[in-house]
Amino acid sequence: MAVSTILKISPPAATHVVADQNEVIDFLLSPCTHGRTEPVQRIDTHGAIVFLAGDRVYKLKRAVQFPFMDLSTVDRRGRACEREVEVNSAYAPEIYLDAVPITRSGDGLQLRGEGAVVDWVVRMKRFDETGTLDRLADRDAIGDSLLADIVAAVLASHEKAPVRDGLEATRSLERYIRQNDRAFRESPSLFPPQEIEALTAAAKQAYRSCFDLLVERGKAGFVRRCHGDLHLRNIAVIDGRATLFDAIEFDESIATCDVLYDLAFLLMDLWDRGLHRHANRVLNRYLWEASEAHLAGLAALPLFLSIRAALRAKIAAAAAMVQAPSEAQASRADARRYFGLARRFLVEVPPRLVAIGGLSGTGKTTLALALAPFLGRAPGAVILRSDIERKRLAGIAQTQKLSSAAYSPSSSTAVYDTLSRKADIALDAGCSVVLDAVYANLPQRHVAEGIALRAGAGFTGFWLHAPLPVMERRVSSRRNDASDADVDVVRKQAGYDLGRISWHRLDATLPRKDIEDEALSCLALRCADGRSRNG
Structure with a gap:
């Protein structure tokens, strides 16, 4: 994620943005808000803006409305902030502090003031951002011992995650395929129609082939309330150990999935970065430690990987709509790359x-x-x-x-x-x-x-x-x-x-x-x- 210092982005001309949050953004970017003098750093994603102020982090939910995420009202954003703290306290209680309202009084905006609530933020303890796995990957600093620690953290999260309805989660995969198809068709300059049709057809065929297997895995208890967003930016080394954070909070159905689908996000992200040895090592270490039943479940892995890559393509395209031109260009390139990866994952390779x-x-x-x-x-x-x-x-x-x-x-x-x-x-x-x-x-x-x-x-x-x-x-x-x-x-x-x-x-x-x-x-x-x- 690109980090900038007091960078203001003009309100984007995108149909997904439903409210102007510039006043709140300016408030959170001001060092005075936090009782500090040094500049506040800002990180932008498709669904949030993160502000780094001293030893604290404030995460503002964007006022956006996507088919997969509705943060269109203050109440929705408030509930999402509270849910984010609740969900992530199970993964990283040392990071997540509370949900804080931004209020308006006669003196202007305040954090947790007495006036009317105009927005919400998640307040977190700041950790060393250079310790996230994407930064470590950039420095070629993910060694075998760290990979083992990462797998242990993921496996532990799966083992303690509550079991959920497997049939509904299996049917959700088909919904993701349809949603991705619709989202891709909104950006024909990024995703040519014939390529969209080819990807969607291949994904639907893979889904039909795996349906019975996935239903059986659900019955066996492998569908759980998982992290849901397990890519490299959401895993960090904190106090010497791999820590998962920023789990999905805005939609229980997205976080409710087969544990191999949860793992697939990490595998896809490593593979996309060219860290093929790392991805293979993660998969095998997981298989060595987890249930033997996952061997048969690997028949669904190409579908899982493809959907994960397609989701990243969709999200990157959405991010481009709310970013400054220079950042939007990089996001569009990411969208194209992920889209191509989603197609390649579904190409059959003889074993x-x-x-x-x-x-x-x-x-x-x-x-x-x-x-x-x-x-x-x-x-x-x-x-x-x-x-x-x-x-x-x-x-x-x-x-x-x-x-x-x-x-x-x-x-x-x-x-x-x-x-x-x-x-x-x-x-x-x-x-x-x-x-x-x-x-x-x-x-x-x-x-x-x-x-x-x-x-x-x-x-x-x-x-x-x-x-x-x-x-x-x-x-x-x-x-x-x-x-x-x-x-x-x-x-x-x-x-x-x-x-x-x-x-x-x-x-x-x-x-x-x-x-x-x-x-x-x-x-x-x-x-x-x-x-x-x-x-």
Whole structure:
């Protein structure tokens, strides 16, 4: 979001704006209002204007009326402010303070005065704006540990969110498709009619295909009162932890959705920014920690991603109507980009299965994480890792150590059976899959190949190999990892009869980028579809 200092925007000539708020805006922009001398900063969005004054933030709802948001009266804006504080106190109680009326008296406008109420603001505690994820993304400062923290925050919000009516939420998706279509047709210069028709037709077809699945997910309790607006600007690092804020407050139906639809906003935003690795890592970490039932639910993810991108296109177009010319130009470019993304998310991509085998310490998981963003449809392949499935079967945390009994032949059979079963589900949902396991014997490797054959998916197997001292050194240096393998395990594995290995062999002693490049070359995936190696 662009930040400007005491920037006044003239009343826009847009049909969605229903009242002149310039007097209130001038009042909130005045340092005297806040008992300060330094300039007040201003941030504009399609639905609000945010004022940064010292250690406080004041959020004024715009007097606008959209099909998806009606803030046309003072009463509506007041209720929206009160509801915003109520809803977001569940996510970030340390930020949200209260809803404050702006009143008029003989001396002019006042915050919480005795006169008639002319508007309302949300009062918040100010935090470091450079800690929002969009700013961190601009600085390439979103690391793996932060991604894990973000997923933990999102998953925790989903687990505690109240369950809602699934059928109504499912039908809402079709309504969003229609609303988006109507909004796009209001801006033919941005969205050519033939492109609108193509997007709407593809979205409706995807909705029809997923309808029964979505109804069943609703019955299973996966439709909840979610955050509803989970993009990068609405997540910040505050006091060292990922914090969700600015949840939807103006429409319960928008915030009531499938939890994967809620997650899809974050995935879409990361993907749009070219942070493909980040998006894939978020999806897989969520799947590793959440219900197994979400694997089948991934069949709806292209629809979810497309609707999220289409909504951003619509909102960016709406924002352009209330912005100064320079900002409006950028918003129109955003609208076009999101619109194109919404169309691409619905393009079918044949799924494929990639199996990565090798003894402990050869770098299987590192390669799996590197390849997954390039495989299949956005946001890349589902990674099924034997170490994680073993911990899930034991009912313990990923980094908690297991006893040797958990590695008995029967336990290992159960782990490999789980990998096969989950791969079947993910492939049936249209997702590509990466299997990450030792695959130390020929029958196990044949089973992996058979999974792809059953699904009609392409298959590629990789075998990583390295000298024993290299593998010993690597397992000895592991920290906070799902693998329990140590030097003794590696030495035991070194004596295995591996049988004939027909999978593509990769030298695990090469630099990581060289290994990844060779694997991508073998897969004919050398960024051919524009996906970013750095993302």
